[in-house]
Every structure is written in C-alpha cells, then in structure tokens.
Amino acid sequence: MLTIAGRKFRSRLFGGTGKFSSPEVMKEALAASGCEMVTVALRRIDLNNPADDIMSVLDRERYLFLPNTSGARDAAEAIRLARLARASGGGEWLKLEVTPDPRTLLPDPIETLKATEELVKEGFKVLPYMNADPILALRLQDAGAVAVMPLGSPIGTNQGVLTRFQIEIIIAQAQVPVIVDAGLGAPSHVAEAMEMGADAVLVNTAIAVAGDPVRMARAFAMAVEAGRIAYESGLGAVRKDAAPSSPEDGLGFLR
Amino acid sequence: MKVFCNGEAQEIAPGSRAIDCLNKLGLDASSVVVECDGKILTREEYGSHALQDGSVLELIRFVGGG
Numbered sequence: 001m002l003t004i005a006g007r008k009f010r011s012r013l014f015g016g017t018g019k020f021s022s023p024e025v026m027k028e029a030l031a032a033s034g035c036e037m038v039t040v041a042l043r044r045i046d047l048n049n050p051a052d053d054i055m056s057v058l059d060r061e062r063y064l065f066l067p068n069t070s071g072a073r074d075a076a077e078a079i080r081l082a083r084l085a086r087a088s089g090g091g092e093w094l095k096l097e098v099t100p101d102p103r104t105l106l107p108d109p110i111e112t113l114k115a116t117e118e119l120v121k122e123g124f125k126v127l128p129y130m131n132a133d134p135i136l137a138l139r140l141q142d143a144g145a146v147a148v149m150p151l152g153s154p155i156g157t158n159q160g161v162l163t164r165f166q167i168e169i170i171i172a173q174a175q176v177p178v179i180v181d182a183g184l185g186a187p188s189h190v191a192e193a194m195e196m197g198a199d200a201v202l203v204n205t206a207i208a209v210a211g212d213p214v215r216m217a218r219a220f221a222m223a224v225e226a227g228r229i230a231y232e233s234g235l236g237a238v239r240k241d242a243a244p245s246s247p248e249d250g251l252g253f254l255r
Numbered sequence: 256m257k258v259f260c261n262g263e264a265q266e267i268a269p270g271s272r273a274i275d276c277l278n279k280l281g282l283d284a285s286s287v288v289v290e291c292d293g294k295i296l297t298r299e300e301y302g303s304h305a306l307q308d309g310s311v312l313e314l315i316r317f318v319g320g321g
Binding site: 019020039041044070084088202205 | 260261262263280281282283286287288290295296297313314315316317318319320321
C-alpha cells in the first residue's frame with residue numbers, strides 16, 4: 001500500500017478535477033477511477049456566476065484534497081496561493097506548481113525549491129511538480145517535500161513518458177514517493193510509469209477530455225494496477241539478441 | 256462607501272464587515288476565502304473585520320484543476 005506523509009492510499013492513481021464537461025461527469029469519472037486524492041485549483045469567484053461551486057459535488061470524506069498552486073509564476077505567488085488554500089479549508093497538503101512560461105508550463109526549479117523550503121517551514125505537506133531532474137528531486141526531498149512529482153511530458157500534452165531515463169534515476173534514488181505527473185495521455189503511458197516503479201501517477205486531462213471520461217477513468221485505473229503488479233512481479237530483462245522461448249534441444253529428428 | 260471585490264467596485268454601507276459584503280454578493284461564506292488588503296482573513300474574522308472605504312477584497316475559492 002502506498003504511504004505518503006503517514007497517510008495510506010489503496011489507489012495509486014490520483015485524479016485531477018479540471019476540464020470536465022460537467023460536475024456530474026467529473027464526479028462519476030473520479031468514482032470510476034478509484035482515486036482517493038484529487039487536485040483542485042484556486043481562482044477568483046466569478047461574481048456573475050457565484051453558484052458555480054465544485055465543493056458541492058466533491059465528497060471530502062471520500063477524497064483527500066490536494067490544492068495546487070497552478071498559475072503561480074514565482075515562489076511568492078505560489079506561497080500566497082498555498083496560504084489561501086489552507087485558509088479555504090484545503091488542509092496542509094499542497095501540490096506546488098511554479099510555471100513561469102505559459103507556453104511550456106514547465107516548472108521553475110529554483111523558485112520551486114525556494115517555495116518548498118518556505119512552505120515546509122509553515123507546516124505544509126508539499127508535493128512539488130518538477131521537471132524530471134534527479135538532482136532536483138534529491139534537493140526537494142532534502143528540503144522536506146513529502147513526495148516528488150516529476151513530469152512525463154508537458155502538462156496537457158498527452159505525450160506520455162518522454163523523460164524515462166531521468167525518471168528511472170529519480171525512482172532509484174528517491175527516499176520519498178515518486179508520483180509521475182503531467183502528459184500521461186493513455187493507459188499505456190501510466191502502465192509504463194508504474195512498470196518502471198513509480199509509486200503513483202496523477203492524471204487529469206486524458207480522463208477529462210476523453211469521449212467517455214467515466215470508462216476512460218476505469219481504463220486508467222486498470223492500467224495503473226497492471227503496471228504496479230508487473231513492477232512488483234519483476235519484469236524480465238531486456239536483451240539485444242533473440243532467445244528462443246521453446247526448447248533448443250530435441251530437434252534432432254528434423255535434420 | 257466603495258470597496259473593490261475581485262476588481263469590481265461595490266457600494267456598501269459604512270461600517271460593513273467582510274460578511275456583509277459576502278451576503279450582498281450572494282456568496283456562501285463557508286466556501287469562500289477572503290483576502291482583504293493583502294491579508295487573509297480567517298472564517299472567524301469575517302464577522303468582525305471592518306472594511307474601509309477603498310478596501311480591496313479578493314474572493315477566492317476552489318475550482319477544478321490538475
């Protein structure tokens with residue numbers, strides 16, 4: 001069972017709550033995914049549509065909220081958002097995101113580390129979204145992050161695990177759980193991450209924008225489970241040359 | 256007096272508290288976090304924090320996100 005900061009999770013799939021066509025579809029898809037932790041964002045209330053409240057459809061008993069700091073472009077903005085999240089009743093858990101470039105949404109490593117150091121001091125359980133940099137993962141871990149969240153590929157791109165080499169090193173070195181986040185666009189992508197030994201994955205866009213988000217959520221859940229079982233079972237070695245699966249002996253009667 | 260809520264000017268009675276502003280805008284205080292002139296208010300302060308003419312309020316809440 002996965003444990004992060006002393007809390008146990010049966011499911012190794014974490015869900016995002018953005019981009020769903022309706023709150024009802026989101027609720028049903030999250031239920032189908034089996035996830036126990038969901039990310040949420042913080043934004044200004046639309047004063048022309050004040051009834052639009054996501055909290056009314058999400059069961060806080062069922063899901064641990066992981067507020068994110070999406071939209072923050074530096075450490076100061078992320079820290080402000082984190083404090084607002086806590087004041088909103090979001091608890092101590094925080095997905096720290098610092099993305100200065102809206103085109104790539106790649107995380108700023110220096111600002112992310114600075115914000116992690118400050119927010120850990122303030123008592124947050126910080127899960128930083130980070131580029132797949134093994135050295136940075138260790139620095140964030142040393143700063144007190146309770147998990148690290150290296151990206152597979154840029155947010156919302158559905159390109160899968162383009163950072164395989166680096167994520168393998170992060171997994172081999174990290175003392176905290178490794179949650180592969182961002183860009184996981186298909187069940188095969190999450191299966192790949194889990195087979196590599198990732199502790200969990202976070203998926204939002206690929207489920208939310210699917211033709212049938214509820215069935216897609218189920219497909220992702222199955223892939224996460226399959227990948228984890230494969231990892232725990234020990235995958236066979238990759239080799240260059242062919243090796244016959246059938247016995248090489250006993251063919252004397254052919255020639 | 257005039258305060259600014261999420262960038263929009265709102266006319267409210269002198270001596271109004273943060274909660275009065277939320278009520279006027281039809282917002283459920285339990286799902287809103289209020290930042291007034293850069294300071295985050297606790298829920299307990301909504302009823303006691305007096306707004307000033309020209310106060311800038313940010314009214315924030317959770318939305319869907321990844």
